[in-house]
Amino acid sequence: MAGLRSLDIGRLSILVVLLIGTVAIITKDQWDWIFSPDEAETQGVSAETLTIDDDEVERLYRISPNNGSSVSYAVEERLAGNDSLAVGVSHVVAGDILLNTSNLSLTEIGQIRVNVEMFDSDSSLRDKRLRHDFLESNHFPFAEFNVTSIDGLDLVFADGETHEISLTGDLTVKETTSQETFSGWVTVTAEAIQAEVSTVILSSAYDVGPINVARLAHTEDEVTLTFSLVADRVEAGSEADADLETDLPEVAIGGGAFAATVQPVLEENCVSCHISGGPGWDTIAFDTAHDAAVIADDIALVTQIGFMPPWLPGGDSPEFEHDWSLTDDEIATISAWVADGGGLDVAPDTKLVARTQAFIPIEPDQVSPPRDGPYTTAADESGEPLRDDEYRCQVHEVEDPEGDGTWLKGHEFVPDQKSIVHHSIIYVAPDAARPEIAQISARDELPGWTCFGLSNLNTPGVYSIGGWAPGQAPTRYPDGYGLFIPSGYMIVNQTHFHHEHEALPDNSAIVLDEATAEQTDGITGIAGSSYLTPAEVPCTPEEEAIAAEREATIDDYVNLCVRENVIDEIREKYDNFATFIPGFMIQNCGGTIDDYNDLDGSIGHCSCDMRARNPGTIYTVLGHMHEFGDSYRMTLNPDTPEEKVLLDIPNWDFEWQLAYDLVEDIEITTDDTVRFECWWDRARLHLPEPRYITWNEGTVDEMCFSAISVLPEPDEPGVFSLVG
Ligand code: HEC
Numbered sequence: 261m262a263g264l265r266s267l268d269i270g271r272l273s274i275l276v277v278l279l280i281g282t283v284a285i286i287t288k289d290q291w292d293w294i295f296s297p298d299e300a301e302t303q304g305v306s307a308e309t310l311t312i313d314d315d316e317v318e319r320l321y322r323i324s325p326n327n328g329s330s331v332s333y334a335v336e337e338r339l340a341g342n343d344s345l346a347v348g349v350s351h352v353v354a355g356d357i358l359l360n361t362s363n364l365s366l367t368e369i370g371q372i373r374v375n376v377e378m379f380d381s382d383s384s385l386r387d388k389r390l391r392h393d394f395l396e397s398n399h400f401p402f403a404e405f406n407v408t409s410i411d412g413l414d415l416v417f418a419d420g421e422t423h424e425i426s427l428t429g430d431l432t433v434k435e436t437t438s439q440e441t442f443s444g445w446v447t448v449t450a451e452a453i454q455a456e457v458s459t460v461i462l463s464s465a466y467d468v469g470p471i472n473v474a475r476l477a478h479t480e481d482e483v484t485l486t487f488s489l490v491a492d493r494v495e496a497g498s499e500a501d502a503d504l505e506t507d508l509p510e511v512a513i514g515g516g517a518f519a520a521t522v523q524p525v526l527e528e529n530c531v532s533c534h535i536s537g538g539p540g541w542d543t544i545a546f547d548t549a550h551d552a553a554v555i556a557d558d559i560a561l562v563t564q565i566g567f568m569p570p571w572l573p574g575g576d577s578p579e580f581e582h583d584w585s586l587t588d589d590e591i592a593t594i595s596a597w598v599a600d601g602g603g604l605d606v607a608p609d610t611k612l613v614a615r616t617q618a619f620i621p622i623e624p625d626q627v628s629p630p631r632d633g634p635y636t637t638a639a640d641e642s643g644e645p646l647r648d649d650e651y652r653c654q655v656h657e658v659e660d661p662e663g664d665g666t667w668l669k670g671h672e673f674v675p676d677q678k679s680i681v682h683h684s685i686i687y688v689a690p691d692a693a694r695p696e697i698a699q700i701s702a703r704d705e706l707p708g709w710t711c712f713g714l715s716n717l718n719t720p721g722v723y724s725i726g727g728w729a730p731g732q733a734p735t736r737y738p739d740g741y742g743l744f745i746p747s748g749y750m751i752v753n754q755t756h757f758h759h760e761h762e763a764l765p766d767n768s769a770i771v772l773d774e775a776t777a778e779q780t781d782g783i784t785g786i787a788g789s790s791y792l793t794p795a796e797v798p799c800t801p802e803e804e805a806i807a808a809e810r811e812a813t814i815d816d817y818v819n820l821c822v823r824e825n826v827i828d829e830i831r832e833k834y835d836n837f838a839t840f841i842p843g844f845m846i847q848n849c850g851g852t853i854d855d856y857n858d859l860d861g862s863i864g865h866c867s868c869d870m871r872a873r874n875p876g877t878i879y880t881v882l883g884h885m886h887e888f889g890d891s892y893r894m895t896l897n898p899d900t901p902e903e904k905v906l907l908d909i910p911n912w913d914f915e916w917q918l919a920y921d922l923v924e925d926i927e928i929t930t931d932d933t934v935r936f937e938c939w940w941d942r943a944r945l946h947l948p949e950p951r952y953i954t955w956n957e958g959t960v961d962e963m964c965f966s967a968i969s970v971l972p973e974p975d976e977p978g979v980f981s982l983v984g
Contacts, residue, residue, distance in 0.1 A: 305375040305402060307354035310368060312496040317362040321453045321491035323355040323372065328490035331374040331403075335463070336480040337471075340565045346479065348381035348390065350374050357453055357491050364413040369427065372487065373404045376433075385544065385558040386477075394468045395434060399761060403433045405440075405487070413446075422447045427457055431485075433466040442487060451493050458486035470946045474887070474913040476567050481946060513553045516603030523612065525590045526552055526559075529569055532614035549610040556602025563591050570916040575908035576893075581921040622672040622734045625774040628656040628751065632707035634676075634765040637757060645759035649682075653715055654708035655689075655697060656751040656770045665749075667742040667775035667783055671726060672734030673753065676768040682756040685714075685727040686770060691748030693719035714957070715752050722752070734771075738879070741971055742775050742783045788880075788969030789873040793936045794845040795955040795962040796857040797864030797888065798823075800942060803950035820951035823853075830956050842954040862942040863890060864953070866964055869898065872932040876970030880919035881907045883938070884965035887914045888953060890941035894966055896928065898935040906934070906968075919967065928970060938964035 305325055312318045323329050330351050337346040355372035377397040381387055391397045407429035426443040444457035463469025463483050471479040526546060533540040535547055545551050552559060562568040563586055571585040604610075635654060638646045660666050675681040689697070696719050700709040715722050725743060726735045737743060745751075751770050775783060799807065799821035807821040818825050831839045846853060849868035856866045883892035889912035896904045907920060940953065940962055953962050 305352045305354045305373050307356065307373040307404075308371045310356040310358045310370045312358065315496065317360050319359045319361065319450075320494050320496060321357040321359060322494045323353055323357070323489050323491045325352040325354060325375075327492055329353045330488045332486045332488070333379070334484040334486070335469070335482070338478045340476060340561055340567070346381060346383075346386060348379040348387065350376060350378040350380065352378040353487075353489070355489075355491070359448060359453065365410070367410060367413060369407040369410065371404055371406050372489075373402050375401055376403050377401045383555075383558060385555050389473075389543070390471075394471055400434045403431070405432075405442075406430045408439075419449050420447065425455070425457065431461070433461075434468055436466045438465055440485075442485075444487075453489070453491040455489045455491075456486065457489075458484055460484050464946055464948060472887075472945060474915065474944065475565070475911050476562070478944075513550065513608065514601040514603035515605060516553075516597055516601050518549060518553070518597065518604045519606045519610075521593050522552070522597045523549070523606070524615070525586070525593055527612055527615045529584065529586060529590070531612045532616055533569075535612070535614060546612050548608065548612060549604050549606050550608035552612065553602060553604050553608065556598045560595050560598040560602075563594050566911075570913070572909045572911070572913055572916055572918075573907060573920055575910040576905040577908040577920075578905065579923040581923055620733075621674075622670050622736070622771050622773045624771040626659055626772040627674075627769050628658065628772065629767055629769045630654040630707060630753075631657050631750075632701070634767040635707050635755075636765040637759055637763045638704075638706065639763035643763060644761060645763045648759055650757045650759065651711055651754055652706075652708050652757065653711035653717075653752055653754045656753055658745050658749065658751060658772065660745075660747050663747045665747045666745045666772070667780050668737070668745060668772055669742050669775045669779060670734055670736035670773040672771045672773075673726075673728035674769050674771055675728070677764045677766040680757045680759055680764055681766060681768055682758045683728055684756065684768070685724055685754045687715045687717075687722055687724045687752040687754070688745055689715065689717060689750055689752045690719065690721040690746070691750075693717050693722060693750075693752075697752075711754050715754060717752070736773070737786055738971065740782070740784060740974065741786045742779070744785050782974065784972060784974045786879065786969055787874040787876060787972050788967060791868075791870050791934065791936055791966040791968070792845055792955075793849055793868035793870070793938070793964045793966070794842070794856045794866045795885075795938065795940070795953065795964045796842070796846075796853060796866060797940045797942060797953040797962060798857050798859055799950045799952055800859060800862055803942075803947075807950045820949055823952045823954065826952045826954060830954075830958075830961075833958065834956070838956060841956060845955055859942075864940045864942070865937065867935060867937045868964075869933050869935045872896075872928045872930055872934055872968070874968070874970045874972065875929045876927070876972040878906070878922055878926045878928050879969045879971050880921050880967075882917070882919040882967040883907055883909060883936075884917060884963060884967075885912060885914070885938055885940065886962050888940040888942060888944050888962055889914060890939040890944065892939070893935075893937045894968075895935040895937075896926070897933055912939075919969070928968070934966075934968070936964060936966045938962075 310320060312320050330349050331353055332347060332349040334345055334347045337344055352375035353372065356370040358368040358370070360366040376395050377391055379387060379390060407427050409428045410425060411428070412425040413423055423446050424443070425446050426441055428439065428441040430437050431440045440459050440461060442457035442459040444455065446453060446455035460482050462481050463479070464481050469479055469483065470481045471477060531546050534544055535541055536545070544555065566574070566585065569584050569586065571583060573580060632654065635652055637650055640646060658666055671686065673684045673686060675684075696717055697709075700716070703709060709716065753768070753770060755766070755768060757766070804821050807819045811817045811819040818829070820826055820829065827839050827842070846856060849870070858865060881894055883894060885892060891912055892907065892909040893905065894907040896902070896906050904926065906922070906926070942953070947960065951960060953960065955961065955963055
C-alpha cells in the first residue's frame with residue numbers, strides 16, 4: 261500500500277520555490293471551511309411583498325419555496341476529460357406578482373429571490389464546491405431578479421391562456437448586478453400563474469466562473485439560467501409565507517462492503533489530509549463513513565484519474581521517494597465498491613481514523629514570529645480588506661547568541677490565520693540587506709513591505725530556501741547535510757494572503773530545527789541552483805482576431821496580443837527591470853523569440869538546454885509554472901545515449917508543487933546538460949482580454965522555472981544559488 265507514512269520523512273516536500281499566480285475567482289480559500297459548517301447555512305428565502313390597490317382589477321400571486329417553483333442553472337462541464345451538462349436546481353424561491361386583469365401590461369412583478377445555497381445537482385461534491393468556492397453563498401446566499409419591463413403580455417386577458425413573454429431586469433448574483441432579459445411563456449388562471457423563462461448569462465460577468473479546477477473540472481463561461489415559477493393566488497394583505505426552513509435532499513446510502521476493503525484504503529491514504537485541521541478537510545471532510553459514502557462516485561472519479569491523492573509525476577518520471585499515489589489494486593477496490601452502490605456495512609457515524617500521520621511537525625529549537633509584529637492588511641471603513649490578493653514580505657530574525665552562525669537541519673512555516681494564508685516562500689537575506697529592508701519597510705505604515713513573486717530585495721545574496729502551501733510537509737535535510745545561516749543573516753518570508761471579508765492580524769511564524777553539536781561535526785551544506793528558462797505563449801489566431809477587432813472599435817483599446825504592449829504593461833505594473841526579464845531568458849538559452857513562441861492549438865511550448873551548475877548527487881528536482889501550466893519535463897543529457905528523464909509531469913497542477921526526491925542516486929557534474937521544457941495551455945484559464953503571455957510574476961504571466969538541489973561530496977563547499 262502506498263502509505264502516507266512515507267511523508268513523515270519530509271524530504272520530499274522541500275518546496276524549493278513556490279511562486280505566484282492566482283486568479284481570485286478560482287483561488288480556493290483552502291482553509292475557509294474549517295471555520296464554516298459543511299452544509300448550507302441559510303435555508304429559507306424571503307422577498308418583498310406587493311399589495312393590492314384596486315380589488316376590481318388586481319390579483320396578487322405569490323411564489324413561495326417548495327410550491328413547485330424552481331430556479332436552475334445548466335452549464336457545459338468537462339469533468340475528468342468527459343463533457344457533460346451540469347444542472348443544479350434550487351426550489352427555495354420567493355416573489356410576488358400583481359396581475360392587472362383590465363390591462364395586463366400594468367402587471368407588476370416584484371423582486372424574485374432565490375436561495376443559491378440550496379442549489380442541488382447530481383454531485384454533492386459539485387454543490388459544495390459551487391457553494392463555497394464560486395458563489396461564496398455563505399456570504400451571498402441569495403440571487404435576485406428585479407424586473408424593470410415585461411414584453412409580450414396580450415392586452416386582452418383570458419384565464420388559462422399562454423403568452424410568450426420576455427422579462428428584462430436587473431440580475432444580482434454575488435456582488436454584481438447586471439441587466440438580463442429572460443424569455444419564455446406564462447399561463448395565468450384564477451388560482452395560479454405558471455411561467456418558465458430562461459436566459460444565458462456569462463458566469464465571468466458575475467465573478468462566479470468559469471470554474472477551473474486543474475486536472476479535474478472546467479466549465480464553459482455561458483450558463484443557462486431558468487426560472488420555472490408557480491405563483492399561487494393569495495388574498496390581499498396576505499403575509500409572506502416565505503421564510504420556510506428547507507433541507508437539502510438527503511443522499512440515500514445503501515449497503516456495501518466498506519469496512520474490510522475501502523475503509524483501510526481511505527484511512528491509509530486519504531484521511532490524514534481530510535480530517536479536521538488537515539489540508540483537504542476544508543474541501544471534503546472524511547470524518548465519518550457517511551462522509552465518504554455520500555460522495556462515493558466522486559471518490560471513484562478522483563482516484564481513477566489520479567487527481568487524489570495529489571501526486572503529479574507520471575509518464576517517464578523516474579521513481580521518487582514517498583510516492584503516495586494509490587496502487588492499481590487500491591483504485592480497483594474503490595471502483596468495485598462504487599460499482600456495487602458505494603454503500604456501508606458499518607454505522608454511518610463510524611469514525612474514520614488516519615492510520616498514518618501525514619506530516620510530522622518540526623520540534624522547534626527556535627520559533628521566530630514576524631520581527632515587526634503581526635500583519636493586518638489595510639481595510640476600508642467597514643473593515644473590508646482593500647485587496648483580495650496580497651503578497652507581503654516580513655523579517656524573521658534568527659537568534660544566534662554565540663555569533664558563529666546557525667546550521668539548520670530543517671525549518672517549517674507555521675500559518676497563523678489559516679483562512680487567509682495561501683502560501684509562503686522563505687528566503688535567507690544577508691546582514692547587508694538591512695538598510696534596504698529599512699528603506700522599503702518605510703513605504704507604508706504596516707509591518708514589512710509589499711513584495712511580489714520574489715523578495716523584491718536587490719541586495720545580492722538573497723536566496724529562497726523553501727516554501728509552504730497547505731498540505732506540504734516541513735523541510736528536513738538528510739543525514740550529514742544542512743543549511744548554514746551566517747551570523748547576522750535573517751529570514752525573509754513572503755506570504756501570499758487571500759483576504760476574504762475581514763482584515764485579520766496574522767502572526768505566522770518560522771520554526772527552525774538547529775543542528776546539534778554532534779550533527780554539526782562534519783556537516784556539509786546542501787547545494788542547489790534554479791534554472792530560469794523562457795515562457796512565450798502568443799495569442800491564438802482567434803484571439804488575435806478578437807483583439808484586433810476591439811482595437812479597431814474601442815477607443816484607447818490596448819491590444820495585448822502584441823508582445824510589446826504586454827511588456828509596456830509590465831513596466832507600469834512593476835518596474836523597468838521587470839521588462840528585461842523575458843528577453844534575458846531568451847538570451848540565456850540562445851536564439852530569438854521565434855525559436856520559442858510556437859503555438860499548437862492552444863498549447864505553447866518552450867525548451868531550453870543549460871549546463872548543470874552544482875556537482876553532486878541529485879537530491880531533489882522541481883518544476884514551476886503558473887496556472888496556464890499544462891505539462892513539464894526535465895531531462896538530463898538529452899539526445900545522448902545517457903539521456904535520463906529527471907521529472908515528467910504530464911498534467912500540471914499549480915496547487916501541488918513539490919520538490920521530488922529521486923530514489924536512484926544520480927550523479928551530476930558541471931559538464932552535464934539539462935533540458936527544461938514547459939508546456940502551457942491557454943485554455944486552462946479564462947482571459948477576458950486576450951493577451952500574449954510571457955515571463956513575469958503576475959497571475960496572467962507565466963514562468964518556466966526549475967530547480968535542482970544536490971548533495972555535494974562531503975566537505976565540498978556547497979553553493980546555494982536559488983534565486984531570491
Ligand atoms: C496530501 C493531502 C491529501 C491527500 C493525501 C488526499 N487529499 Fe484529497 N484533497 C486535498 C486537498 C488540499 C484538496 C483540495 C485541493 C483542490 O481541490 O485542489 C483535496 C480535494 C479532494 C476532493 C475534492 C475534489 C474537488 O476539487 O472537488 C476529493 C473528492 C478528495 N480530495 C478525495 C481524496 C481521496 C479519496 C483521497 C485518498 C485516496 C485523498 N483525497 C487524499 C488533500 C489531500
